[in-house]
Structures are given as structure tokens and as C-alpha cells.
Amino acid sequence: MLKQLTNILQQIVDLLKLFLDRSVKTGKNIGDRGVKFGSRLRPKKLRSWQxxxxxxxxxxxxxxxxxxxxxxxxxxxxxxxxxxxxxxxxxxxxxxxxxxxxxxxxxxxxxxxxxxxxxxxxxxxxxxxxxxxxxxxxxxxxxxxxxxxxxxxxxxxxxxxxxxxxxxxxxxxxxxxxxxxxxxxxxxxVAEDLGQSAYAVKVGWQQEDAPTRGTAILDGIGNELKAQLNNKSWNALPPLTAKNLNERIENIKEAVGAGLTSPAENELWKIQTDITPKNNGAILYLEALWEGPKNQLMRIDSAKLCEIDRAYSEVNNLDEPVALVECQPARKADRPPAKQG
Structure with missing residues (x-):
């Protein structure tokens, strides 16, 4: 038993010696290469790459x-x-x-x-x-x-x-x-379909139902209309004629577009408004038209429906008519809101 243990220890010692010898040789080779590399970098003359x-x-x-x-x-x-x-x-x-x-x-x-x-x-x-x-x-x-x-x-x-x-x-x-x-x-x-392109490939994942810039502009117009007209005195408002509403919407569109990223694109977006008067207000059907390069014939990107109604609110114990604006969320052109009126 003691003899077997001695043999095992001897084998371990031999393996350690072999490992040390090879480590020394490897270190020597690395050192030689380092010296050789250093001499390679030492300029032999002034006009040289070194x-x-x-x-x-x-x-x-x-x-x-x-x-x-x-x-x-x-x-x-x-x-x-x-x-x-x-x-x-x-x-x-x-x-x-x-x-x-x-x-x-x-x-x-x-x-x-x-x-x-x-x-x-x-x-x-x-x-x-x-x-x-x-x-x-x-x-x-x-x-x-x-x-x-x-x-x-x-x-x-x-x-x-x-x-x-x-x-x-x-x-x-x-x-x-x-x-x-x-x-x-x-x-x-980025939202365009590049499947038929011979040289442009869309890399990365994009949600199919992600909102477009057109929907962002229309929703911004709807929110600003609410801020400007909601609960305002009906008698103090200018007449809801097509000219007045178109001018107001165009001004709002410029302000909304300036607040979005990449304002240079705003020049290629047009807002088309279909105004239907009614007894106590008007119905606005807004369409965002993309006039930039497009791989489809359809120019309408998205649409939105808003209604301006006359309502009554008790102010100073008197019934005074005020404006009430309600808008549906903007939708893409393939699922536009239904026109009313």
C-alpha cells in the first residue's frame, strides 16, 4: 500500500516537472518573440517606417x-x-x-x-x-x-x-x-412597404398598427380644438363657417406639426376638411393627406371625425349656451371613421 502511494506521488512530481519545463520553454519563446518584435521596431536608419x-x-x-x-x-x-x-x-x-x-x-x-x-x-x-x-x-x-x-x-x-x-x-x-x-x-x-424595392430593405421590427404621423397630427388638431372651443361662450365664438373653421384648423396644424419631431416633413402633409353644418353646430371630417413619395396610389393616410355642438351650462345662475367639442380617435385610411350627417 505504501509502495503504491509512493508511485502515485512520484508520478505527480514528474507531471509537475514536465509542466514547469514546458512553461519555461514557452515563456522563453514568448520572450524571444518579444525581443525580436522589439528589435523589429527599433529603427536601423533614420529613413525607415520605424x-x-x-x-x-x-x-x-x-x-x-x-x-x-x-x-x-x-x-x-x-x-x-x-x-x-x-x-x-x-x-x-x-x-x-x-x-x-x-x-x-x-x-x-x-x-x-x-x-x-x-x-x-x-x-x-x-x-x-x-x-x-x-x-x-x-x-x-x-x-x-x-x-x-x-x-x-x-x-x-x-x-x-x-x-x-x-x-x-x-x-x-x-x-x-x-x-x-x-x-x-x-x-x-419608415412606414412604407419596401417589399417590392430592389435595393432598400427595412431592418428591425415594427408594429403594424403603430400610429403614423398623420394620426398624430389629426389627434393633435382634435385636442387643440377642444382646448380652444370647449366650454367657451357660444355667442362669443366666430361663426362656424367653412372659411373660419378651415383657417383655424390650418393654424392648429402648423402649431401641432412644429411640436413633432422632424418638422421638415410638415410641408408634405396637407389637412383636408369636409365640413357639414347642422342646426346647433357642425361636423368636421378631417383627412391627413401625405404628398411625399409613396408606393401606393392612395394619398389619404388617416382620418378623424369631430363634432362641434351647442350645449348649455349654468353660469351665474343663468343658462348660457357654450361650445362642446367631441372627437373620435384618428384612424388609418384602411379603417376610417364613418362620416355622419
Whole structure:
């Protein structure tokens, strides 16, 4: 029994020795690689990619302490040093993806620098991203144009193909930013059915019965009508003629639209009013018309029904007629409220 226990302990000791020996060898290999990598970064001469990399690091460190115009020059300086050093390294190692790596860095630096300028709109910085494929094509094509007799020079048909493909990619990127701008300024586009589109795909989940901007405008008009007319003296109100009501509704529509997000879209919304007079008031049938791009022929987005009636309220122990406004919730055009009157 004691002999078996001794053998087990010996095996454990042997395993620990083996593990330690391999750990030492692995650490030595890592250390050797680290030393090799460090020697690789050490400049052998002044004109080398290592010098550019270290220059970029130094100027980048100084940029944290620079202010004003010096900060601008320091930021551009470390970026330029980095691009030159990276191009030098990629050329020395012969990396195939060099044009796209450099183009991506140039576009990223340009985008960051332009976004930091407060006086410029965000759309200007987007051109730096759009230019990415064009810059990459320039890195591919220009060496062949400068030295057409070299061994690996591109033929003209290849040059045209490369330039054309990269220009097409730039157009697709620009289309992305255009669509994003439309969706930001005109959120109603999001509600459109893009199932038949050849290039636009709606990503994400959206509730089918979610209220549209048209229903929000109509409900806002109804609420404001109640605030302006409810319990107001009937005799003090202007006549409920079609002209007066249309002017009032148009003014309310402008105020309601200004309070919603993306007010630029308000110009594409029109409110159509069908007014039916009755003995003690009027019936208003409101329709929100979308005059922007739409994949269907129907322009009516939503509808709402409101009634203005004359009622009686006891004020100062006297019966005085007042206005009473009641509105149904706005509904989408596929389920409009029934007209009355």
C-alpha cells in the first residue's frame, strides 16, 4: 500500500516537472518573440517606417497637451506620420490589402477631423466615407499609370474595371447616407412597404398598427380644438363657417406639426376638411393627406371625425349656451371613421 502511494506521488512530481519545463520553454519563446518584435521596431536608419511610427507616437503624445492651432497641426502630424509609416511597412512586407488599409485610415481620419469642426454639418463628414473606395482605387491605379512598363502593370481594361467597381461602391455608400437623411427628416418613409424595392430593405421590427404621423397630427388638431372651443361662450365664438373653421384648423396644424419631431416633413402633409353644418353646430371630417413619395396610389393616410355642438351650462345662475367639442380617435385610411350627417 505504501509502495503504491509512493508511485502515485512520484508520478505527480514528474507531471509537475514536465509542466514547469514546458512553461519555461514557452515563456522563453514568448520572450524571444518579444525581443525580436522589439528589435523589429527599433529603427536601423533614420529613413525607415520605424522612424515614422515612433514619430507618429511622439507627436500624438504631444497633441494631448497642445491647444489652439498647435493642436490642429499636432493631430494632423501624427496622422500623416502614421500613414507614411504604414504605407512604408506594407510596401516592405508586400501586403495585398495595402490600398484598402490606407484608404480606410485616410477616410477615418478625415471623417473624425471633419466631425470635430462645429461649423460643418454632419453631412459634410460623410463625404470622407464616400471617398473611401475612390481613394483605394487611386492607390491601385496610379502606380500603373506612373510606370506602365513595369512587370505587374495593369492593363487598361483592368484599370477601367477597377475604377468602375470602386465608383459603384462609392455610389452605394452615398445612397446609404441619402436614405438615412430621408429617414431622419421624413420619418413617414419608415412606414412604407419596401417589399417590392430592389435595393432598400427595412431592418428591425415594427408594429403594424403603430400610429403614423398623420394620426398624430389629426389627434393633435382634435385636442387643440377642444382646448380652444370647449366650454367657451357660444355667442362669443366666430361663426362656424367653412372659411373660419378651415383657417383655424390650418393654424392648429402648423402649431401641432412644429411640436413633432422632424418638422421638415410638415410641408408634405396637407389637412383636408369636409365640413357639414347642422342646426346647433357642425361636423368636421378631417383627412391627413401625405404628398411625399409613396408606393401606393392612395394619398389619404388617416382620418378623424369631430363634432362641434351647442350645449348649455349654468353660469351665474343663468343658462348660457357654450361650445362642446367631441372627437373620435384618428384612424388609418384602411379603417376610417364613418362620416355622419
Amino acid at each position: 522612424s515614422m511610427m515612433w514619430g507618429s507616437a511622439g507627436v500624438g503624445f504631444l497633441s494631448f497637451f497642445a491647444v489652439g492651432i498647435l493642436a490642429v497641426f499636432a493631430t494632423l502630424g501624427w496622422q500623416i506620420f502614421l500613414l507614411i509609416g504604414l504605407y512604408w511597412l506594407c510596401k516592405e512586407v508586400a501586403i495585398t490589402l495595402t490600398p484598402w488599409i490606407l484608404a480606410a485610415l485616410i477616410s477615418a481620419f478625415a471623417y473624425i477631423n471633419l466631425r470635430s469642426i462645429d461649423s460643418l454639418s454632419p453631412g459634410v463628414a460623410n463625404f470622407a466615407i464616400v471617398a473611401f473606395p475612390i481613394i483605394a482605387a487611386a492607390f491601385i491605379v496610379i502606380p500603373s499609370l506612373r510606370d506602365p512598363e513595369r512587370k505587374h502593370a495593369l492593363k487598361w481594361n483592368n484599370i477601367l474595371l477597377i475604377v468602375g467597381l470602386h465608383l459603384l461602391l462609392a455610389c452605394w455608400i452615398q445612397l446609404h447616407f441619402i436614405l438615412q437623411g430621408w429617414l431622419r427628416d421624413y420619418p413617414t418613409f
